[in-house]
Amino acid sequence: MTTPLAPAPAGGAGAPAAPEAAPAPASPRALALHRLRRQKSAKAGAAVIAFFVLAAVLAPVLTAISGTTPDAVDKKAVDPYLGGLPRGSLGGISPDHWLGVEPMLGRDIFARLLYGAQISLLVACASALLITLIGTVLGITAGYFGGRTDAVISRFMDIMMSFPSLIFMIALLSVARDVNRVVLLIGVMSLFSWPYIARVVRGQTLSLKHREYVEAARASGTTNRRILFGEILPNLTGTVIVYVTLAVPGLIGTEAALSFLGVGIRPPTPSWGQMISDAVLYYKVDPMFFVLPSACLFLVVLAFTLVGDALRDALDPKGGRT
Amino acid sequence: MIGFLLRRLLAMAATLLAVCALTFAVFYLLPSDPAAQFCGKDCSADRIQLVRQQLGLADPLVVQFWHYVTAVFAGRSYGTGPYAVQCHFPCFGYSFQSAQPVWDLMTDRLPTSVSLALGAAVLWLVLGVGAGVLSALRRGTWLDRTLMVGTIGIAALPVYFTAMILLYLVVTVAGILPYPRYIAFGEDPAGWVTNLILPWITLALLYAAIYARMTRNSVIETMAEPYVRTARAKGLREARVVGRHGLRPALTPVATMLGMDLGGLLAGALITESLFSLPGIGKLFADSLNKADQPVIMGITLLASFFIVSSNLVVDLVYAWIDPRARLS
Numbered sequence: 001m002t003t004p005l006a007p008a009p010a011g012g013a014g015a016p017a018a019p020e021a022a023p024a025p026a027s028p029r030a031l032a033l034h035r036l037r038r039q040k041s042a043k044a045g046a047a048v049i050a051f052f053v054l055a056a057v058l059a060p061v062l063t064a065i066s067g068t069t070p071d072a073v074d075k076k077a078v079d080p081y082l083g084g085l086p087r088g089s090l091g092g093i094s095p096d097h098w099l100g101v102e103p104m105l106g107r108d109i110f111a112r113l114l115y116g117a118q119i120s121l122l123v124a125c126a127s128a129l130l131i132t133l134i135g136t137v138l139g140i141t142a143g144y145f146g147g148r149t150d151a152v153i154s155r156f157m158d159i160m161m162s163f164p165s166l167i168f169m170i171a172l173l174s175v176a177r178d179v180n181r182v183v184l185l186i187g188v189m190s191l192f193s194w195p196y197i198a199r200v201v202r203g204q205t206l207s208l209k210h211r212e213y214v215e216a217a218r219a220s221g222t223t224n225r226r227i228l229f230g231e232i233l234p235n236l237t238g239t240v241i242v243y244v245t246l247a248v249p250g251l252i253g254t255e256a257a258l259s260f261l262g263v264g265i266r267p268p269t270p271s272w273g274q275m276i277s278d279a280v281l282y283y284k285v286d287p288m289f290f291v292l293p294s295a296c297l298f299l300v301v302l303a304f305t306l307v308g309d310a311l312r313d314a315l316d317p318k319g320g321r322t
Numbered sequence: 323m324i325g326f327l328l329r330r331l332l333a334m335a336a337t338l339l340a341v342c343a344l345t346f347a348v349f350y351l352l353p354s355d356p357a358a359q360f361c362g363k364d365c366s367a368d369r370i371q372l373v374r375q376q377l378g379l380a381d382p383l384v385v386q387f388w389h390y391v392t393a394v395f396a397g398r399s400y401g402t403g404p405y406a407v408q409c410h411f412p413c414f415g416y417s418f419q420s421a422q423p424v425w426d427l428m429t430d431r432l433p434t435s436v437s438l439a440l441g442a443a444v445l446w447l448v449l450g451v452g453a454g455v456l457s458a459l460r461r462g463t464w465l466d467r468t469l470m471v472g473t474i475g476i477a478a479l480p481v482y483f484t485a486m487i488l489l490y491l492v493v494t495v496a497g498i499l500p501y502p503r504y505i506a507f508g509e510d511p512a513g514w515v516t517n518l519i520l521p522w523i524t525l526a527l528l529y530a531a532i533y534a535r536m537t538r539n540s541v542i543e544t545m546a547e548p549y550v551r552t553a554r555a556k557g558l559r560e561a562r563v564v565g566r567h568g569l570r571p572a573l574t575p576v577a578t579m580l581g582m583d584l585g586g587l588l589a590g591a592l593i594t595e596s597l598f599s600l601p602g603i604g605k606l607f608a609d610s611l612n613k614a615d616q617p618v619i620m621g622i623t624l625l626a627s628f629f630i631v632s633s634n635l636v637v638d639l640v641y642a643w644i645d646p647r648a649r650l651s
Contacts (some may be wrong), residue, residue, distance in 0.1 A: 041471075162337050162634070163344075164626030166590055167607060171619050172348055174611050249478070257593055260482065261608060276482050280597070283486045284494065294483040302478035309474065 032238070035314040042310030048303035052296070056121050059114035066098055068108035070115045070270050077106040083285075091288030100288050102278065109292055112270040117296065119271045123185050124251040130190040131197055132244050136236065138194070139201025144209055144228060154202070157195040165192035166257065173263040181266050189254055197243050204239050208232050238315035245308035249301040256297055272297050326642055334631050339391075341627040346387050349620055373418070390415070414624060415617030417610075424621035427606060434504045435602035438595065439587040441518055442525035443580065450530035451576060454537025459564065461542060469534065477531035485524045485597040492520060502598045521598045525591060529583060537576055544572040574644065578637050585633025589626035 036042055055062065063069055077092050078084045084104040086092025091100030091109070099110040142153035169188050176184055208214060214231050222230075258264030259273030267274065272293040279290035365373075379386070389398060393413040400407045400416050409416045414424040453473065457466045492499050502520050505513040544550065545568050553567040554560075592604035599605070603622060610618035 159337055159340050162341060162627055162631045164586065164590055164623060164630055166592065167623055167626045168345070170592075170607070170611060171345070171623050174614070174619070175349060175616075253480070256480065260593065261596070261611070263611065276480070280482065280486060284490065290486065291483075294480050297480045298478050298483065301480070302475060305474055305478055 032314040036310055039310040039313070041306045042314075045303040045306030045310070048299055049307065052117050052300055052303075053121060055114055056117040059111075059118055062114055063108075063111045066108070066110055068097065068111040070107065070111040071268050072107065072111075074101060074106035074108070077101040078103060085282075085286055086289075091286050091292075093288070099292055102275075102289060103282050103286050109275075109289065112275060113272070113292060113296055116270045116272045116275060116293065117300075119182065119265055119269065120252055120255055120297075120300065123182060123189070123255045123265075124248050126186045127189045127193065127251045128244050128248050130186065131194040131247065132240060134190065134194040135197030136201050136233075136240055139198035140205050140228060140232065140236070142198070143202040143205025144224075144232065146206075150202075153198070157198055160192065160195045163192060166254070168192065169254070169258060170261060170263050173258060178266075181264070181269070185255060185258065185264055189251060189258075193247060193251065197240065197247070200239060200243055201236060204236055205232055208235055242308060242312045242315055245304060245311050248308070249304040252297070252301055252304070323642070327639070330635055330638060334635050337631050338624075338628060341631075342391065342624055343387065345620055345623050345627075346390060347383075349616055414621035417615050417618050419613055419615045420618075424617050427618060428603060428621060428625055431601055431603045431606045433506060434600055435588055435591060435595070435604065437504070437507065437514065437518060438521055438525070438591055438600060438602055439584055441515075441522040442529070442587070443584055445522050445526035446528075446530040446533055447576075447580065449526060450533025451537050451573070453530070453534040455541055455564075455569065457534065457538045458541035458545070466538075470538070473531035473534045476527050479527065481524060481528055481593055482597060484527055485520070485594065488520050488524060489598075502600060504600055504602075518600075521594055521600060524597075525587070525594050533576060533579070536579065537572070540572040540575050541568060544568050547571075574641075577640065581633045581637035581640070582630070585630045586626075588629040589622055 074097070077086060077094070077097060078101060079087045086101045086103060086106070088094055088100075092106075093100045097108050097110065099108075099113065101108055102112070138153050138157075142150040169192060172188050173184065176188075209232065214227060217227050217231050255264060255271070256273030256276065259271040260277040262274075262277070264273060265271035275293040276290065276297070279286070279293065283290040381389070392398070393409065393415075395411065397408070397410040397413045400409065407416055407421075409423045409425075412425055414428070416423050417427060420427065453469050457469045460466050489501070493501050499516055499520060502517045505517050507514045545564075550563060550567050553563045558567075589603045589607070591602060592608055594600075595602040595604040596608050603625070607619065607622045610616075610622070
């Protein structure tokens with residue numbers, strides 16, 4: 001919250017001294033990158049994302065250093081006479097348990113947060129990739145070919161968007177056979193998220209296909225495939241990147257919500273939503289247990305929103321930069 | 323207009339039927355045995371067989387689906403002889419676990435969810451639109467920046483966190499408000515407000531940020547329109563320019579979004595209702611999930627999509643009424 005979201009004015013007040021600041025960058029991509037670099041909020045967001053990605057990737061190393069594992073039960077760290085609350089202050093922070101332990105079981109919160117970050121980021125990013133793929137392919141097909149193809153795809157999108165997505169996701173997950181929960185979550189979450197991207201891509205494609213350069217390409221006998229991949233797709237990347245980045249916080253939140261409700265990631269695999277759901281019972285007596293996963297969730301969601309916002313300003317100056 | 327309405331109603335019915343079929347397929351094709359689920363954890367093979375017959379699970383899927391859909395309009399009875407249970411119009415299935423038709427279970431909970439959604443919507447409209455308009459009119463100032471940074475931060479707050487912090491600070495520490503429980507508006511309007519205000523705030527904070535940003539963009543765009551310049555050139559007072567010529571068109575997208583959000587929220591406030599233990603549709607859904615009470619899960623899924631589809635219809639109709647061009651597409 002302390003990171004200023006200054007939509008850096010043209011003068012670049014407060015922009016860090018960039019060596020190449022003086023000459024105007026030539027290509028649109030360089031220009032976008034240049035605009036992006038000037039946004040402090042985007043930098044802060046990117047730093048937070050990098051921090052959590054590193055933490056997730058290095059989870060095995062970091063837990064080896066801290067000497068804990070996410071599943072190890074440590075009954076010595078909790079006080080059976082106090083209803084299983086962690087011994088010591090601040091939720092049982094000690095040299096053994098850097099961020100304290102869970103009540104009752106005494107599992108290490110530091111290790112569980114790290115492995116929770118793995119799950120959270122993996123599920124959100126994999127779903128984001130999947131919806132980008134499905135959404136772009138269907139959106140571009142509907143927009144470019146039009147006619148009956150468009151009618152069928154658009155109708156299908158309408159139906160998908162009429163589903164109460166959270167409720168239906170929960171219903172699906174609750175009856176699904178227990179295979180790999182992570183893969184299942186990615187599939188189910190993507191199933192209900194792609195129409196939003198597809199709709200945007202379709203709209204963009206509709207306007208792009210009547211541009212002069214596309215008509216010129218068609219007039220000169222270029223195949224549909226080459227027009228799609230050579231002329232239209234490159235012009236969609238900006239929009240798609242922005243939408244996907246802004247979809248990630250939503251996906252992270254959805255994963256947490258599903259796990260919170262007990263249909264997402266199943267124990268003993270740690271996930272932030274599940275930790276919060278356990279911690280809600282203890283929020284008065286052991287606030288640390290509740291605050292830590294909530295804070296992680298908050299920071300990651302905030303970071304992706306900030307970066308997505310800055311990306312929109314940089315890549316799509318008309319839309320967001322007002 | 324009538325033709326438009328008819329077309330939209332037909333499309334709505336088709337969509338609902340598709341949703342219904344998909345929901346039905348999910349529940350009856352996926353591996354879990356509904357009869358065993360309805361029956362409970364420890365249930366003899368005979369009893370499962372009985373339940374299977376009562377539910378008509380021996381029939382082909384299409385027949386079962388037909389029975390389900392017709393029951394919505396005509397009601398049906400489950401089983402025969404002494405075990406028969408009656409489920410009157412509109413029958414959305416029968417919960418054997420609570421020995422009640424799903425429709426009754428849902429309508430019992432509906433007032434809570436409606437109160438929650440409507441109250442929250444009023445709050446987030448006031449907060450969101452207020453902040454958005456203020457931000458747009460004071461564009462580029464510190465107020466604009468603070469509001470826009472603040473909204474991003476608030477929108478990122480996990481709803482669990484907001485709810486628990488509010489409960490802790492307001493109920494436990496300050497003791498100003500009671501722990502939320504649902505009181506019908508008709509019984510005690512003041513109690514209705516004091517009990518629901520915390521859940522309202524929790525939900526409103528989640529949505530207000532999005533509305534604020536959307537309103538801001540929309541107002542900035544509208545205020546740049548030529549007719550606003552004309553209004554100013556005519557010599558109208560600024561307040562009137564903003565109020566009559568700026569806000570009205572700027573708020574149409576907000577109204578659209580409100581319709582869709584409300585539709586989604588009526589049966590979708592699961593987490594908020596669970597956190598505050600409010601007996602709404604969302605809580606009923608979460609509870610049914612824990613009990614694996616599938617008829618209820620399915621009924622709520624359908625009810626929720628009905629809310630979404632019909633709110634979309636209302637939004638479209640309002641649009642068509644405001645702007646005749648929308649009727650053609």
